[in-house]
Amino acid sequence: MTLETVSQTRSHAGTQGVYSHRSAETGTDMTFSVFVPDHAEGAKLPVLWYLSGLTCTHANVTEKGEYRRACAEHGVIFVAPDTSPRGEDVPDAADEYDFGQGAGFYVDATQEPWAKNYRMRSYIERELPQVIAANVPAADMDRQSIAGHSMGGHGALTIGLRNPDRFRSISAFSPIVAPSEVPWGEKALGRYLGSDRASWREYDAVALIEDGARHPHILVDQGTADNFLVEQLRTHRLAETCDTAGLDATIRLQPGYDHSYYFISTFMAEHVKWHAERLG
Numbered sequence: 001m002t003l004e005t006v007s008q009t010r011s012h013a014g015t016q017g018v019y020s021h022r023s024a025e026t027g028t029d030m031t032f033s034v035f036v037p038d039h040a041e042g043a044k045l046p047v048l049w050y051l052s053g054l055t056c057t058h059a060n061v062t063e064k065g066e067y068r069r070a071c072a073e074h075g076v077i078f079v080a081p082d083t084s085p086r087g088e089d090v091p092d093a094a095d096e097y098d099f100g101q102g103a104g105f106y107v108d109a110t111q112e113p114w115a116k117n118y119r120m121r122s123y124i125e126r127e128l129p130q131v132i133a134a135n136v137p138a139a140d141m142d143r144q145s146i147a148g149h150s151m152g153g154h155g156a157l158t159i160g161l162r163n164p165d166r167f168r169s170i171s172a173f174s175p176i177v178a179p180s181e182v183p184w185g186e187k188a189l190g191r192y193l194g195s196d197r198a199s200w201r202e203y204d205a206v207a208l209i210e211d212g213a214r215h216p217h218i219l220v221d222q223g224t225a226d227n228f229l230v231e232q233l234r235t236h237r238l239a240e241t242c243d244t245a246g247l248d249a250t251i252r253l254q255p256g257y258d259h260s261y262y263f264i265s266t267f268m269a270e271h272v273k274w275h276a277e278r279l280g
């Protein structure tokens with residue numbers, strides 16, 4: 001598979017790259033960023049995936065996430081994919097920031113006209129890892145963890161919970177923990193997957209845990225001044241569900257922080273370190 005280098009920039013004792021490739025899953029060109037810390041020749045470094053939220057591309061966290069110093073210090077490769085397929089030929093929902101392009105919700109859509117291109121689950125779980133393994137020689141694909149923000153926090157939790165043997169740890173900033181129960185999620189899952197709510201459960205972290213999914217290493221940070229907390233994020237649902245299931249997740253409320261990258265960047269280094277400790 002051919003990878004086009006969009007840019008490579010030296011930063012924090014490493015290389016920040018942006019690349020694009022043709023995706024078989026989405027049927028579109030996809031762009032992602034990868035930060036590779038400097039390393040000895042032949043060395044293998046663990047991989048931390050970061051899934052972004054509504055309206056984002058790879059660029060939001062790459063420019064505002066402030067992960068590079070911590071990744072260089074701990075020797076962690078950081079991969080930031082896009083949040084949906086994009087292009088003039090890709091169905092979109094004009095004027096809806098929370099659906100369509102920029103809002104793939106990390107599902108494989110089953111409904112028309114979304115099913116052909118909106119295959120972000122398979123893209124993140126299968127295709128992009130193969131692209132990374134083939135093109136980033138330092139990437140140790142036996143040591144992976146996953147993180148994300150908001151819609152991407154939902155993606156990290158659900159992908160991590162479905163694949164506990166692949167991802168050694170899961171962390172999330174302000175995740176949508178129960179999309180089946182909130183407006184953003186009901187809209188996206190209803191239109192991408194259809195009205196049968198049973199088919200939504202594998203894309204809902206609370207439902208996955210209720211249905212038996214487990215992971216020993218989960219960290220969530222949530223700002224108390226986040227304007228989406230009450231209606232869309234509902235962190236307490238994850239806390240309650242983990243308690244009931246006997247899951248020892250670390251769920252922290254951070255006083256005064258909002259939903260923005262000012263919040264994410266404040267705690268990013270802690271998340272990178274926490275993952276690095278579990279990645280060995």
Ligand SMILES: N[C@@H](CCC(=O)N[C@@H](CSC=O)C(=O)NCC(=O)O)C(=O)O
Pocket residue numbers: 052053054055056060097149150151152259260261
């Ligand atoms: N109405 C807003 C909502 C968009 C927004 O807040 N997006 C967040 C993620 S929300 C959940 O997934 C985000 O990360 N924005 C990008 C950023 O750089 O802050 C709007 O349309 O702006």
